[in-house]
Amino acid sequence: METILVLAHTENDGSLAKSAREALHAAATLHKSLAGSRLVVGLIGENVQAAANSIAACPAQKYLGVTGADFSQSRYASDAAAAEAICKAALATVVVAPATSRWARVLPGVAQRLGGRADTHVTGAAMAEGKISISRWFYRQRMEGALTRTQRPWFIGIDPGSQTACDCGAGTAAVEMVAVNLTDTNKRTTVIGMRAPAADAQTIRPDAQLLFVTGAGWTKKQADGQAHLPEAEKLIHDFLKLSRASLGSSKSLVDLSGEGQAVLPFLSHLNQIGQTGATPRHAKGLSTCCHGEEPHTVGWRFIGERRAVNLDPNCGWARGKADVLYVADAFKVMAKVNELLAAGKT
Numbered sequence: 001m002e003t004i005l006v007l008a009h010t011e012n013d014g015s016l017a018k019s020a021r022e023a024l025h026a027a028a029t030l031h032k033s034l035a036g037s038r039l040v041v042g043l044i045g046e047n048v049q050a051a052a053n054s055i056a057a058c059p060a061q062k063y064l065g066v067t068g069a070d071f072s073q074s075r076y077a078s079d080a081a082a083a084e085a086i087c088k089a090a091l092a093t094v095v096v097a098p099a100t101s102r103w104a105r106v107l108p109g110v111a112q113r114l115g116g117r118a119d120t121h122v123t124g125a126a127m128a129e130g131k132i133s134i135s136r137w138f139y140r141q142r143m144e145g146a147l148t149r150t151q152r153p154w155f156i157g158i159d160p161g162s163q164t165a166c167d168c169g170a171g172t173a174a175v176e177m178v179a180v181n182l183t184d185t186n187k188r189t190t191v192i193g194m195r196a197p198a199a200d201a202q203t204i205r206p207d208a209q210l211l212f213v214t215g216a217g218w219t220k221k222q223a224d225g226q227a228h229l230p231e232a233e234k235l236i237h238d239f240l241k242l243s244r245a246s247l248g249s250s251k252s253l254v255d256l257s258g259e260g261q262a263v264l265p266f267l268s269h270l271n272q273i274g275q276t277g278a279t280p281r282h283a284k285g286l287s288t289c290c291h292g293e294e295p296h297t298v299g300w301r302f303i304g305e306r307r308a309v310n311l312d313p314n315c316g317w318a319r320g321k322a323d324v325l326y327v328a329d330a331f332k333v334m335a336k337v338n339e340l341l342a343a344g345k346t
């Protein structure tokens with residue numbers, strides 16, 4: 001009999017992130033299709049009662065918690081000790097957790113301590129021929145693999161954005177506390193604060209509906225023989241502000257800044273989409289001034305509806321990479337789009 005443990009940590013405000021609800025959805029679906037299995041929720045944070053209450057209507061038989069000021073922030077030693085204690089208390093055979101940066105660096109270590117195995121970047125979990133089967137992408141998202149394991153406990157890190165978030169309602173959950181005695185060595189690392197870009201400077205927005213991609217064309221000489229960088233910067237910045245889209249880039253554009261050329265100041269290699277960049281998940285994507293070559297578009301694997309604006313009717317997007325290609329000047333198109341957005345007409 002499998003005991004499926006959903007392991008989650010609370011956010012700073014004591015709530016559960018969407019990624020935690022996605023992991024819960026994946027675990028509850030497994031539990032439903034696996035007769036005789038148990039579902040346990042394990043929560044870690046300064047105080048977990050509000051988080052447990054927020055999902056009290058989920059089909060879990062038990063809620064376990066490790067709480068206290070020592071567990072409020074991400075720290076390998078205390079997080080690993082807490083996760084290990086909860087896994088033991090739950091007698092967990094399968095551990096489903098959101099692959100947040102906090103869990104991603106801790107759970108493989110916990111699997112090692114418990115003699116288990118960990119799989120990362122999991123995008124699906126289901127029953128197949130009576131066994132739990134997980135799927136993940138390989139070779140920069142070009143191939144999808146499905147695998148099963150006999151080793152237990154089995155840690156499954158669910159990629160945020162790959163599942164529907166569970167919508168189980170709130171109530172009152174009885175949380176059983178698990179004691180964890182941290183040693184001084186466990187507390188050697190002290191978290192002194194968080195540094196994050198101002199909301200306006202944060203251009204990577206995983207929860208945005210739209211991925212807006214900028215390519216090297218924004219920096220190229222235009223019909224008048226001149227490059228128009230300040231204008232490009234303003235158009236892109238205004239569009240991001242008005243649409244709250246997530247900003248992606250081609251490799252050529254982010255590489256330009258590495259070579260010391262004046263480019264868009266709000267772009268870094270973290271924005272790069274593609275084979276050597278990111279493969280984000282968004283409902284829609286709009287590419288501008290980017291050629292749409294294979295090493296770039298492979299990063300669009302998980303983008304629902306794809307559109308591109310390019311002056312070149314023979315660009316890569318025209319060859320089956322986009323649903324709609326506007327053969328047009330992106331400077332003009334985006335100026336008009338911004339005008340409509342500002343007027344509330346879209």
Ligand SMILES: Cc1cc2nc3c(=O)[nH]c(=O)nc-3n(C[C@H](O)[C@H](O)[C@H](O)COP(=O)(O)OP(=O)(O)OC[C@H]3O[C@@H](n4cnc5c(N)ncnc54)[C@H](O)[C@@H]3O)c2cc1C
Nearest residue numbers: 215216217250251252274275276277289291295296311330
């Ligand atoms: C091993 C390897 C890995 C790679 N990995 C990646 C990766 O992860 N991500 C990635 O992006 N690339 C990657 N590349 C590079 C990729 O092959 C391309 O070179 C790169 O994507 C090109 O960037 P671009 O389309 O922005 O620039 P360009 O190829 O220079 O295209 C610019 C486009 O802008 C258009 N344009 C210019 N002005 C306008 C205008 N006013 N309006 C509309 N359109 C306009 C032009 O028509 C042109 O199509 C990789 C390459 C290799 C070899």
